[in-house]
Amino acid sequence: MIKEARTRMSRVRELEVRDTAPAACCVPIARAGMSRDEAEVTAKLFKALADPHRVQVVNLLTVSEEPVCVCDLTELLGLSQPTVSFHMKKLVDAGLLEREQRGVWAYYSLREDAVRRLGHVVRFEKERGTR
Numbered sequence: 001m002i003k004e005a006r007t008r009m010s011r012v013r014e015l016e017v018r019d020t021a022p023a024a025c026c027v028p029i030a031r032a033g034m035s036r037d038e039a040e041v042t043a044k045l046f047k048a049l050a051d052p053h054r055v056q057v058v059n060l061l062t063v064s065e066e067p068v069c070v071c072d073l074t075e076l077l078g079l080s081q082p083t084v085s086f087h088m089k090k091l092v093d094a095g096l097l098e099r100e101q102r103g104v105w106a107y108y109s110l111r112e113d114a115v116r117r118l119g120h121v122v123r124f125e126k127e128r129g130t131r
Helices: 002-016 036-048 052-063 070-077 081-093 112-121
Strands: 097-102 105-110
Touching (some): 036 081, 052 070, 052 081, 052 105, 070 081, 081 097, 081 105
Antiparallel strands (some): 097 105
16 A cells, blocks of 8 residues: 555656756856846756755766666765655756656656756857957
8 A cells, every 4th residue: 555655656746847947948147138037947947956966966967878766876975865856856847857767766867958958058158249
């Protein structure tokens, strides 16, 4: 009964975490005329990355060739499973990660489109003709 309830809860959580808007519509910081809405969406992305453990997760997933299990991340980060899952949810909600459920374990990988957009967001080069 408990296992069945956990499985149902995992499915519900997976459905709730499908909002990937922040990474999908961030604009470059150096772009002229960033709107208030664009600034808020970009701030949400930075907020998701404002924790050293989350930055470490993104780094680990960047160098991983395959999706990584939460069970592997707990040891690497030195954190409990619930804490790692909390951080992973923040990164999924920000649109940076994909989550794949395999039995009782969740596997995570970086979204390639989100990584490309993140690279454009943090580009601070000045445009020609600006000071």
